[in-house]
Amino acid sequence: MVRKVAFKDFDKTVKHGDWVIDFYTDHCGPCKMLDVVIDEVLLDNPIVNLAKCNIEDDPEYVQRFEVDGTPTVLFYHEGIEKQRFVGAQDKETIVKCLSVSMYD
Amino acid sequence: MFDVAIIGSGPAGISAALTLQARGKNFVWFGSKQFSPKVRAAEKIRNYPGLSNVSGEELEKAFRQQIDAMDIKITEKTVTGIYRVRDHYSVLCDQEITNAYAVILTTGVTSVKPIPGELEYVGKGVSYCATCDGFLYKGKTIAIVCTSKDLEHEISFLAELAGKVYLIPLYKDVTVSGENIEIIQEMPKEIMGEKKAERLCFAEHEVAVDGIFMLKDAVSPSVLVKGIAEEGGHIAVDRRCATNLPGCYAAGDCTGRPYQYAKAAGEGNVAAHSALDYLAQNGYKTVKAFGKPQTLEELIDAIDRSRLPDDAHIEKIMLRRLTEGAFDLIPLSEGDKAVNGDVVTFSVTGGEGRYEKENLRLTLGQGIYDSTIENTMVGKTAGDVLKVTVGKRKLTIVIHEICRKQIPVMTDDMVKAQHIENVTNLEQFREVLKEEMTMNEIYTITGEIIQELMENIPEPEYDEETLAILGQLEIGFFDKQFKENKGKTLDEMTSEEMKEELGCSTKEEFTCGRHEWYKIKIKQCCALSQALHIELKDQYDFRSNYEALGLLQMKVVEVIKAGLTGGENYGS
Ligand SMILES: Cc1cc2nc3c(=O)[nH]c(=O)nc-3n(C[C@H](O)[C@H](O)[C@H](O)COP(=O)(O)OP(=O)(O)OC[C@H]3O[C@@H](n4cnc5c(N)ncnc54)[C@H](O)[C@@H]3O)c2cc1C
Numbered sequence: 001m002v003r004k005v006a007f008k009d010f011d012k013t014v015k016h017g018d019w020v021i022d023f024y025t026d027h028c029g030p031c032k033m034l035d036v037v038i039d040e041v042l043l044d045n046p047i048v049n050l051a052k053c054n055i056e057d058d059p060e061y062v063q064r065f066e067v068d069g070t071p072t073v074l075f076y077h078e079g080i081e082k083q084r085f086v087g088a089q090d091k092e093t094i095v096k097c098l099s100v101s102m103y104d
Numbered sequence: 105m106f107d108v109a110i111i112g113s114g115p116a117g118i119s120a121a122l123t124l125q126a127r128g129k130n131f132v133w134f135g136s137k138q139f140s141p142k143v144r145a146a147e148k149i150r151n152y153p154g155l156s157n158v159s160g161e162e163l164e165k166a167f168r169q170q171i172d173a174m175d176i177k178i179t180e181k182t183v184t185g186i187y188r189v190r191d192h193y194s195v196l197c198d199q200e201i202t203n204a205y206a207v208i209l210t211t212g213v214t215s216v217k218p219i220p221g222e223l224e225y226v227g228k229g230v231s232y233c234a235t236c237d238g239f240l241y242k243g244k245t246i247a248i249v250c251t252s253k254d255l256e257h258e259i260s261f262l263a264e265l266a267g268k269v270y271l272i273p274l275y276k277d278v279t280v281s282g283e284n285i286e287i288i289q290e291m292p293k294e295i296m297g298e299k300k301a302e303r304l305c306f307a308e309h310e311v312a313v314d315g316i317f318m319l320k321d322a323v324s325p326s327v328l329v330k331g332i333a334e335e336g337g338h339i340a341v342d343r344r345c346a347t348n349l350p351g352c353y354a355a356g357d358c359t360g361r362p363y364q365y366a367k368a369a370g371e372g373n374v375a376a377h378s379a380l381d382y383l384a385q386n387g388y389k390t391v392k393a394f395g396k397p398q399t400l401e402e403l404i405d406a407i408d409r410s411r412l413p414d415d416a417h418i419e420k421i422m423l424r425r426l427t428e429g430a431f432d433l434i435p436l437s438e439g440d441k442a443v444n445g446d447v448v449t450f451s452v453t454g455g456e457g458r459y460e461k462e463n464l465r466l467t468l469g470q471g472i473y474d475s476t477i478e479n480t481m482v483g484k485t486a487g488d489v490l491k492v493t494v495g496k497r498k499l500t501i502v503i504h505e506i507c508r509k510q511i512p513v514m515t516d517d518m519v520k521a522q523h524i525e526n527v528t529n530l531e532q533f534r535e536v537l538k539e540e541m542t543m544n545e546i547y548t549i550t551g552e553i554i555q556e557l558m559e560n561i562p563e564p565e566y567d568e569e570t571l572a573i574l575g576q577l578e579i580g581f582f583d584k585q586f587k588e589n590k591g592k593t594l595d596e597m598t599s600e601e602m603k604e605e606l607g608c609s610t611k612e613e614f615t616c617g618r619h620e621w622y623k624i625k626i627k628q629c630c631a632l633s634q635a636l637h638i639e640l641k642d643q644y645d646f647r648s649n650y651e652a653l654g655l656l657q658m659k660v661v662e663v664i665k666a667g668l669t670g671g672e673n674y675g676s
Contacts, residue, residue, distance in 0.1 A: 002429035028236035029184060029199040036189050036201075043424075045467045046431040046509045047447055062240060068300055068315070069227040070236045086227025088185055088196075090330040099472045103458035 001049040002042075007058035011079075014051055018102050019076040020094075021051045023067050030088035031071040038073075041094050048098065075101035105390050105408070106132045108379050109195045109204035111183045111328075114140035115365045116210035116356025118167050119372030120379075125174050127380060130390045132202055133176065134183050134195070139164055142212060142357075143365075152365050163365070182321060184233070186329045188349060191388075198235065205388040206351040206379040209329065209339060210372060213357045214322040216251050216274060217337075221295030222318060223327075229301030229315045232323060234258040237315075243267040244314035247304045249274065249292060252321040256280045262317060270304070270311050325358060336360070345375035351382050398560055400635040400660070403553045404667035411549065412668060413541040422537055423511065426518040431509035441483050442506045444469030448481055449505040455497040463504070477501065546668065550661050557631040564630045566623050570647060574622040575615030577650040582606070625653055632656040636663065 005013050005021075014021065020042060024031035042050050055061045055070070065074065068086065075083035075097050082101035085093065108124055110117050113135025124131045138144065146160035155166060171178075181197040186207060195202045222230055231237040238261060247270040248259055259280045263269045269285045271278075272292055294305045295316060303310045325332055325339045333340045333348040338360040345353045355371035357363045383389065390408070413421075423429075433447055442448060451462045458464075458473070466473040468481055480492050481503065490501040516529040527533050583593045586605065594602060599609040608614040629646045636659055638644055646652040 002424060025236065025239070027199060028233070029196050029201075030233065030236060032199065032201060033185060033187050033194055033196050036194060037187060040190060041470070043429065044445060044509075045470060045472075046433055047465050047467055050429075056239065068229050068237075068240065069231050070233075070240075072227065088187060088330070090188060092331060095470065095472055103461075103464065103473055 003049070003051055005051040005053055007053075007060045010051075010053070010061075014049075014076045015079045017078070018048045018098070019051050020048060020098070021053060021074040021076060023053050023055050023061055023065065023070065023072040023074075025054065025056045025070050028070045034071050034073070034088040037088065037091055038094060040091055041098070048102075073097075077101050105192065105410070106130055106202065106204040107383055107388065107390050108132075108206045108208060108376075109134065109193065109202060110208045110210060111135070111186070111195070112140075112210035112212060112356070112358075113178055114142060114210060114212050114356055114368060115167075116212075116358075116368035116372035116375075117208075118171065119369040120208045120210060120355060120376040121176050122170065122174060123373050123376035124379070125176050127376075129380070129383075132179055132195075132204065134179050134181050134197065137178055137180055139167055140212065143167070149365065183328065184323070186352075188331070188352075191386075193351065205386070205390075206353070206382050207329075208372070208375045208379055209325065209347075209352070209354040209358055210356045210368070210375075211322060211325070211328070211358050213338075213363065214251075214320070214324070216320060216322075218324060219249075219292055219294060221297075221301070225295055225297065225301040225316075226327075228299065229297065229313075230295060231315065231317050232320070232327070234262050234317060234319065237317075238262050238265050241266050241315045245312070246270070246315045246317060247272060247292075247311060247313045248317045248319060249304075250319040251275060252319075253277060253279075254321060255319045258317075258319050259285075270313065272304075325354075343374075344378040345371055346378055351379070351386075353378050400553070400557065400663065401667070403556055404664055407549055407553075407668060409668065411545055413538065413545065418534065418538050418541060421541065422534060423514060425522070425537070426514050426533075427512045430512065432512055433507040434510050436486065436506045436508055439485055440506070441485055442468060442481055442503075443508075444482060445509065447507045447509070448503060449507075450481075451502045451504065452477075452499055454499040455494070459494065459497055459499055542669070543665075546661060546665050549668070550657070550664050553664060554628060554631065554657075554660065557635050558627055561627070561631050561634060564626055566626060570626065571619055571622050572615075573647050574625065575618065577647075578618065579611050579615065581650045629653050629656060632660055636660060 003013065020038065022038065038050065042048055053061050055067055061067060065072070071088065072086050073084065074081050083097040085097065107129045108131040110120050110131060110133045113133065117133065117135055118139065121133050143164045144160045149158050149160065149163055152163065155163060183195055183197055185196040187194050192203050192205050193207045195204065195207065242265050244266055245268040246262065246266045248262060249272045250259060251274045253275050256279060259271060263282045263285055267284065271285050271287045273287065278287065290306045292304050292306055295301050296303045296305055301316050303312055304316055326334055329352065331349060332352070339347055339354040339358050341347055341354050341359045345355050345359070347354050353375035355375040356368035359371060446468050447465060448468055449463060449465050452459055452464065466478065468478050471478065474494060476494050477492050480490055484490065484503055486503055486506050488503045492499045492501060514530055519530055519533045520528055524536065527536055579594065587593050594611055603609045606614045608617060626646065629640060629652060633640045633644065633656065636656065638656065638659065640646065643649055643655060644652050
């Protein structure tokens with residue numbers, strides 16, 4: 001599932017299951033690039049969800065998750081942060097983070 | 105999509121470009137029209153075959169003649185990231201993405217090595233991208249390390265956002281200034297901090313900061329290309345100039361010593377040939393326009409039609425918008441075998457951690473859990489018990505359930521839930537989406553074509569009088585806007601209010617600062633007038649109508665849309 005998530009809905013949205021959380025802005029080139037790579041991993045994977053969080057629409061995200069650069073990506077398993085990276089990454093990195101977050 | 109993208113315009117890039125052009129490939133070449141500062145800088149060159157005892161400037165001239173004679177175009181952009189996506193590479197220039205099947209890196213070596221701490225703190229207070237991360241530092245204290253005068257506009261952008269800026273310019277003739285900018289003329293030694301970058305240290309002192317921006321005209325290969333292997337600070341390549349990534353080649357100084365023109369040119373040639381082999385082996389081929397297109401019609405003809413969204417893609421996006429990309433999971437009937445993409449629920453024993461768990465779920469064939477186990481599961485059925493060896497572990501796996509994803513059926517109700525005016529059924533939604541996606545691409549294409557048209561005409565005359573008239577027109581336009589929205593004209597505003605609205609305290613200061621834009625505007629009007637065969641008079645006279653350029657742009661969009669979509673009433 002791919003869902004744009006507002007700050008007020010964040011906790012209840014990502015409470016269960018596996019979520020990739022993408023903190024982005026609309027004018028960030030690496031964010032657009034990462035979208036393409038994340039799609040490659042997630043678009044056909046029915047058991048991992050993607051939460052898109054626009055940190056300009058909801059600046060509260062920046063404080064709470066200590067976002068120091070865009071894109072910042074968190075991996076949540078059953079409501080708990082397991083992994084995190086900053087900046088566009090390749091497919092292998094995303095698969096590796098997911099693997100740790102979901103199964104370790 | 106291009107066959108190849110070449111990054112860098114020194115001798116290695118030039119050599120690669122010449123080779124690809126001679127072979128009629130459809131490539132894009134990122135770099136600078138000045139080629140390379142390292143070519144121009146050389147006083148005397150004695151070891152380049154064919155040219156004895158030339159200066160760098162003479163070598164540059166020879167390169168230029170050859171590039172012009174072969175009709176090769178350089179795209180003047182700095183590449184900020186390269187990512188492998190499925191079967192190709194996406195090359196990122198600030199916010200623009202260009203795709204190519206193969207890439208050749210010829211970026212040279214930068215004298216500005218990363219400073220200690222820089223790479224560790226990327227994303228933790230260190231940023232390479234002003235437009236991406238600037239707003240995170242609104243009102244805060246930042247340091248900017250900048251290697252090139254060309255990046256000064258980014259310094260100004262950051263200085264407007266930040267509270268205080270320490271500027272460390274690593275170039276000459278600094279022209280930015282501001283009340284909140286403090287210049288430090290010293291090489292930084294290290295970035296330090298607890299969990300994130302907090303201090304920029306110099307030999308004798310340090311400054312406390314909330315963030316550090318590294319604005320560089322060239323970044324190190326590992327920052328540029330995710331996942332590329334390096335060796336001693338250079339890109340690791342074999343004799344074919346192949347890197348560890350498929351379809352990615354490197355040539356010149358960036359692959360290591362000796363740093364020499366002839367070596368760079370030689371490797372550029374090898375890399376180009378390796379890229380050609382790679383394209384042929386994989387059957388990759390894009391279409392190239394013949395000759396150098398000049399007229400609007402020729403330029404439209406040269407556009408790759410596959411850039412417009414096709415029905416399959418529109419359907420995919422539609423599904424995603426309406427269902428948020430959710431799938432229905434349907435258990436397989438008894439005896440049906442698992443295939444890649446299926447979701448398997450299973451238990452595993454005989455190992456530790458992830459290899460000793462009940463009721464795990466995985467999607468087959470993605471390698472997220474364990475490739476060996478996933479491969480073994482393909483072709484099996486629910487209830488099967490598998491014995492799998494992973495490393496030293498002898499595991500027992502019981503498959504409980506296998507589910508296949510089902511694409512949900514789209515309904516008119518899903519469309520209604522989107523609350524789009526006058527769109528209540530699937531057919532209308534599809535049309536609206538098609539129009540939106542097509543127009544997005546057509547606007548991008550129009551931008552490219554206008555650039556091209558402007559390059560094809562001689563520089564028009566920009567006399568002071570015309571520039572002054574354009575200034576008056578623009579002020580007139582703002583006056584009308586402010587009158588409507590704020591109830592005052594510019595003349596009625598205080599200089600503080602004016603500064604707030606226009607960024608300048610007087611009208612004169614504002615229009616003077618806009619001269620460069622007025623020149624572009626004039627040139628665009630001339631180029632569009634020629635291309636569209638429209639005379640610059642009446643409503644199209646940019647000296648009397650502020651909206652003239654806008655009208656011309658609308659016209660050209662219409663013509664391009666008709667040309668690309670077959671002239672039929674596409675979409676709506
Ligand atoms: C003063 C001087 C004298 C020299 N004299 C000699 C000599 O006599 N004989 C000799 O053989 N060699 C000489 N050299 C060495 C020679 O200049 C280099 O070996 C040669 O230029 C390397 O070519 P290159 O194509 O690998 O890289 P470069 O010439 O460094 O070109 C790289 C180009 O790529 C561009 N680039 C980098 N990153 C990006 C990006 N991300 N996006 C877009 N563009 C990018 C750069 O702006 C640059 O234009 C001399 C060098 C210097 C500095």
